[in-house]
Amino acid sequence: APPPEGTAPGFVLARGVCRGLIDLGFAPICEFVPARGLRADVFALGPKGEIWIVECKSGLPDFRSDRKWPGYLDWCERFFFAVDGAFPAEVLPEDQGLMRADGFGAEILRSPAPRPMAAARRKAMTLKAARVGAMRLRAALDPGLSALSGV
Amino acid sequence: APPPEGTAPGFVLARGVCRGLIDLGFAPICEFVPARGLRADVFALGPKGEIWIVECKSGLPDFRSDRKWPGYLDWCERFFFAVDGAFPAEVLPEDQGLMRADGFGAEILRSPAPRPMAAARRKAMTLKAARVGAMRLRAALDPGLSALSGV
Numbered sequence: 001a002p003p004p005e006g007t008a009p010g011f012v013l014a015r016g017v018c019r020g021l022i023d024l025g026f027a028p029i030c031e032f033v034p035a036r037g038l039r040a041d042v043f044a045l046g047p048k049g050e051i052w053i054v055e056c057k058s059g060l061p062d063f064r065s066d067r068k069w070p071g072y073l074d075w076c077e078r079f080f081f082a083v084d085g086a087f088p089a090e091v092l093p094e095d096q097g098l099m100r101a102d103g104f105g106a107e108i109l110r111s112p113a114p115r116p117m118a119a120a121r122r123k124a125m126t127l128k129a130a131r132v133g134a135m136r137l138r139a140a141l142d143p144g145l146s147a148l149s150g151v
Numbered sequence: 152a153p154p155p156e157g158t159a160p161g162f163v164l165a166r167g168v169c170r171g172l173i174d175l176g177f178a179p180i181c182e183f184v185p186a187r188g189l190r191a192d193v194f195a196l197g198p199k200g201e202i203w204i205v206e207c208k209s210g211l212p213d214f215r216s217d218r219k220w221p222g223y224l225d226w227c228e229r230f231f232f233a234v235d236g237a238f239p240a241e242v243l244p245e246d247q248g249l250m251r252a253d254g255f256g257a258e259i260l261r262s263p264a265p266r267p268m269a270a271a272r273r274k275a276m277t278l279k280a281a282r283v284g285a286m287r288l289r290a291a292l293d294p295g296l297s298a299l300s301g302v
């Protein structure tokens with residue numbers, strides 16, 4: 001099924017990015033906060049604990065106005081921009097990753113060399129992702145929960 | 152709201168256990184498989200990465216027929232049984248934890264001493280929980296996903 005009508009372009013891309021990541025064996029979490037002031041569109045954990053971050057750019061203005069993306073580099077091993085087929089991909093930094101996405105999927109066009117991550121940070125991010133994912137899942141399964149616990 | 156009518160007693164307890172764990176700052180995942188042949192009713196990650204497992208017992212026959220619970224001890228730092236107010240708690244092993252639960256919440260009546268867990272196993276369990284939680288959450292948010300990826 002297509003994304004619900006009226007879904008913001010960034011969310012449409014994020015859905016496709018998540019599907020594409022799952023195809024690659026990665027488990028994605030949207031709107032993940034690695035550190036105060038940052039909110040990654042898609043954070044993903046690979047089978048061996050690899051950490052990727054994907055920022056979805058719905059158009060050139062969205063990319064040009066984004067001053068935050070370099071801040072994500074310290075919080076992942078590979079960083080990707082995800083854009084649709086109309087986006088002028090040549091403006092994107094060549095040393096970062098690139099995915100072509102739509103609402104139904106995504107594929108990697110360029111994969112950057114992985115940057116090393118300190119073991120302590122990797123451990124902390126994995127635990128945070130586990131706890132955030134589990135809490136959001138519980139909130140989805142037990143609608144009474146939000147009111148009770150402010151999850 | 153009460154659990155949906157017809158919900159199996161074990162699931163009613165599990166809902167309350169999850170709520171109780173969240174009150175304690177733990178992030179719970181139901182039906183978690185730490186290793187082949189095991190399926191924990193509730194697996195939970197604490198703020199510092201503590202790993203707990205809770206088995207919900209709806210009644211004495213459910214406990215008496217369970218030959219698997221000692222298998223969970225190697226996969227957590229603390230193991231709890233969760234039972235309702237009618238359960239004869241004195242039959243439960245005193246060196247394991249005990250929670251009193253209903254569909255709305257749970258409280259700890261007895262907390263066992265934590266067993267040490269090897270760092271490699273803790274790391275593997277945390278990653279597995281993160282990936283399982285993220286995949287289930289995506290499947291809940293993107294109904295088209297299951298058909299596509301067999302999640």
